[in-house]
Amino acid sequence: MIYLDNAATTSILPQVIEAMTLHMAENYGNPSSIHGIGRIAAKSLRESRQTIAGILGVPAISITFTADATEANNTAIISYAIANIERGKHIITTSIEHPSVLEAMRYLEERFGFEVTTVTPDPDGELSAKKILSSIRSDTILVSVMMANNETGQILPVKEIGQALKDKNIAFHVDAVQAMGKIPVLPLEIGADFLTASAHKFHGPKGVGLLYHSDKYKFDNFMHGGDQENKRRAGTENTTSIVGMAKALEIAQANWKVNYKKVQQLHERLLSNLNGLNFYQNQFGTVSMPHVLNLGFSGLRNDLLLTKLDLAGIAVSTGSACTAGAVEPSHVLESVYGGNSEKLQENIRVSLSEINTLQEIDQFTDILKGFL
Structure with missing residues (x-):
């Protein structure tokens, strides 16, 4: 996994x-x-x-x-x-x-x-x-x-x-x-x-x-x-x-600078691997944490994509874990796009840790590409 x-x-x-x-x-x-x-x-x-x-x-x-x-x-x-x-x-x-x-x-x-x-x-x-x-x-x-x-x-x-x-x-x-x-x-x-x-x-x-x-x-x-x-x-x-x-x-306090830089590298690698594909990023405001990427794939339902990724050994989500049990539209994205936007059914959240590796990112994006 x-x-x-x-x-x-x-x-x-x-x-x-x-x-x-x-x-x-x-x-x-x-x-x-x-x-x-x-x-x-x-x-x-x-x-x-x-x-x-x-x-x-x-x-x-x-x-x-x-x-x-x-x-x-x-x-x-x-x-x-x-x-x-x-x-x-x-x-x-x-x-x-x-x-x-x-x-x-x-x-x-x-x-x-x-x-x-x-x-x-x-x-x-x-x-x-x-x-x-x-x-x-x-x-x-x-x-x-x-x-x-x-x-x-x-x-x-x-x-x-x-x-x-x-x-x-x-x-x-x-x-x-x-x-x-x-x-x-x-x-x-x-x-x-x-x-x-x-x-x-x-x-x-x-x-x-x-x-x-x-x-x-x-x-x-x-x-x-x-x-x-x-x-x-x-x-x-x-x-x-x-x-x-x-x-x-x-x-975490003793290593935050090193950890932050590593997560930035993972973040950049993931986006680089997806370059040229039909996706968009739900990124708002002037400053963001590199630990979270909210990605949308036009025309692809996120519940179906989550199921396929799970079966392939990839654990990602659509948003807050406190709404677990059902893939519900993100209230965060709804606040920006409105309740009728198709983007509410297209997003997945990929959240990173310094424990993740570049190899894992490459494996994830290779599997993801097969579903797009």
């Missing part, structure tokens, strides 16, 4: 598996226990938090561990909005966000009467900071914009937005899931008040994520029970996976 669906999830690095295995075998204590075995587990938890905080350039106390980025996004959006409802009920986001953001917004609208302005891209797919910021009102309390899009690789102007919101008493949430571990992610530099990530997107384990939160804005607890995570998130921490996430991010 040639795996080219790294935006959905990544394989776990051997060094991460080793770190997790050692911890699982020797450090099985509950970090909330006061006895010696518990204190050893608490030390691992504390060290992992400090490692991640150091990489992000933030205080360790500002990191809360979650089960995944979906929980982290829901916590940032819903818990903040409810805690600050007296300040206003208007929120701004974009139409190309991950479902865990868009559905959280929908919940606030339907359950609590919030008004959400969902900013759509320009006809060329551009989403400028100016367009997003132009929706600000006197009752706006939150702006939520992803750092890099999971279906097209488009990088959004989060730093420009963060700077503009700095003195406006409006919280800024950044979904950094697709950027974390691939490029530097520094919440303070971006101006993010909330920032979320998930370990399994950068060669760590599934079932663990993180929420960065500044001390500028209050937010309610999303999980209730014990006093874990500095009383921010109840429930016994998944310490083994947290150790794995810290290790994976540490490795």
Whole structure:
């Protein structure tokens, strides 16, 4: 199998598996226990938090561990909005966000009467900071914009937005899931008040994520029970996976420049191999991550192409893995092309990792050509 669906999830690095295995075998204590075995587990938890905080350039106390980025996004959006409802009920986001953001917004609208302005891209797919910021009102309390899009690789102007919101008493949430571990992610530099990530997107384990939160804005607890995570998130921490996430991010941080360059080479090789064929690229905005290519093939249905590629040992997708189970039209492409565009039935997403090889790219494109 040639795996080219790294935006959905990544394989776990051997060094991460080793770190997790050692911890699982020797450090099985509950970090909330006061006895010696518990204190050893608490030390691992504390060290992992400090490692991640150091990489992000933030205080360790500002990191809360979650089960995944979906929980982290829901916590940032819903818990903040409810805690600050007296300040206003208007929120701004974009139409190309991950479902865990868009559905959280929908919940606030339907359950609590919030008004959400969902900013759509320009006809060329551009989403400028100016367009997003132009929706600000006197009752706006939150702006939520992803750092890099999971279906097209488009990088959004989060730093420009963060700077503009700095003195406006409006919280800024950044979904950094697709950027974390691939490029530097520094919440303070971006101006993010909330920032979320998930370990399994950068060669760590599934079932663990993180929420960065500044001390500028209050937010309610999303999980209730014990006093874990500095009383921010109840429930016994998944310490083994947290150790794995810290290790994976540490490795990614140490090698990001080399890894980024390798992915660029894979990206260029893939497009070069397809040169002259009847395809188009769904690439929007001025800057994109090389890790994601969204390709369209005129007149060829993507469900049929995905099936053929799968049978040939190639793993790709059409978009967000959270819509798995059916090949549904991409809401990201629909935001640009409209709901009636044939392009919604023609795209596939190829997402790359530094673990992929040029040989795999050549094999993939050779097989793909046979289906076009």
